[in-house]
Amino acid sequence: MMGDLLDYAPIAAAAFAIPQFLPQILKLRATDDIAGVSWSWATLTSVNNAAWFAYFALSGYWAALVPASSAALLAGALAAMLARRGQAKARPAVLISAWVALLVTGSTVAGRTGLGTLLTAAFVLQVMPSVWTAYRTARPTGVSRGTWMLILSELSCWTIFGVHKADPRLITLGFTGVTASLLMLTRIRRVVDDEQSGLPAQSDPGSPATARQSGPGRTRSADAPCGVDQGLASEPHRQPAAIPANLRAAPAWWDTPMPRSGASSPHAGRDGGPHRPQVRRPWPDGNGSHG
Numbered sequence: 001m002m003g004d005l006l007d008y009a010p011i012a013a014a015a016f017a018i019p020q021f022l023p024q025i026l027k028l029r030a031t032d033d034i035a036g037v038s039w040s041w042a043t044l045t046s047v048n049n050a051a052w053f054a055y056f057a058l059s060g061y062w063a064a065l066v067p068a069s070s071a072a073l074l075a076g077a078l079a080a081m082l083a084r085r086g087q088a089k090a091r092p093a094v095l096i097s098a099w100v101a102l103l104v105t106g107s108t109v110a111g112r113t114g115l116g117t118l119l120t121a122a123f124v125l126q127v128m129p130s131v132w133t134a135y136r137t138a139r140p141t142g143v144s145r146g147t148w149m150l151i152l153s154e155l156s157c158w159t160i161f162g163v164h165k166a167d168p169r170l171i172t173l174g175f176t177g178v179t180a181s182l183l184m185l186t187r188i189r190r191v192v193d194d195e196q197s198g199l200p201a202q203s204d205p206g207s208p209a210t211a212r213q214s215g216p217g218r219t220r221s222a223d224a225p226c227g228v229d230q231g232l233a234s235e236p237h238r239q240p241a242a243i244p245a246n247l248r249a250a251p252a253w254w255d256t257p258m259p260r261s262g263a264s265s266p267h268a269g270r271d272g273g274p275h276r277p278q279v280r281r282p283w284p285d286g287n288g289s290h291g
Helices: 002-006 009-017 022-031 039-059 062-084 090-136 145-165 168-196
Strands: 213-215
Touching: 002 145, 009 062, 009 145, 022 062, 022 145, 039 062, 039 090, 090 168, 145 168
Parallel strands: none
Antiparallel strands: none
């Protein structure tokens, strides 16, 4: 009875594998965030699942064809999206091409056994770029937790099915996938914990709300105009320093005291008095005309 139930493990794996890469694809489309997402991982996943499709077909595991084909197509779509964002590199592309040639050669020469032997090590090579990129990236915010939860669920099913069928290749695939999934989820969890703990995020240096250093222990106020240091935002307003007497501007002529009679002044009139501008007055008729 239990053995008959375990025969349906590939169906459960298919339910987890079909939408497996959709969370990562949707997150990449929505945020355009590629931090921690590996193009090599997506490409190798597509290639290896295509090879697993051939292996399952040769082994008669017909229910396993659905998740293998779904993973191959969706991982290929993710790899294409990452390539359009400049993540495809020449050296990994050459190595992946060599791996494809090796898979084709092994399947041609040794059939299902040769292909299965290569696929035993394939998953280790497949997940290494993903784990390496996630742990080498300071904040792998682009990695989708949903995708790796589905990968963990799928590979757990394959582990159970491999033990049930005594298939060492499926057992190796399952344990490797579970280990890689747990490592990725641990890395994602650590990033989430850092964000919830309130660690300072990198701020935009061009933002007007960002305080800039203007000396030891001093910052420019957030509302200070560009190039004007108003000291700390918490400091009281300081009055400007008094201007020395020798640097003050000369008073205007209208502020100059009226000179005494007989004294000369730059603004004095002909009679020695202060100069008064002549005002043209209207004639008695009030219209200002001269006749």
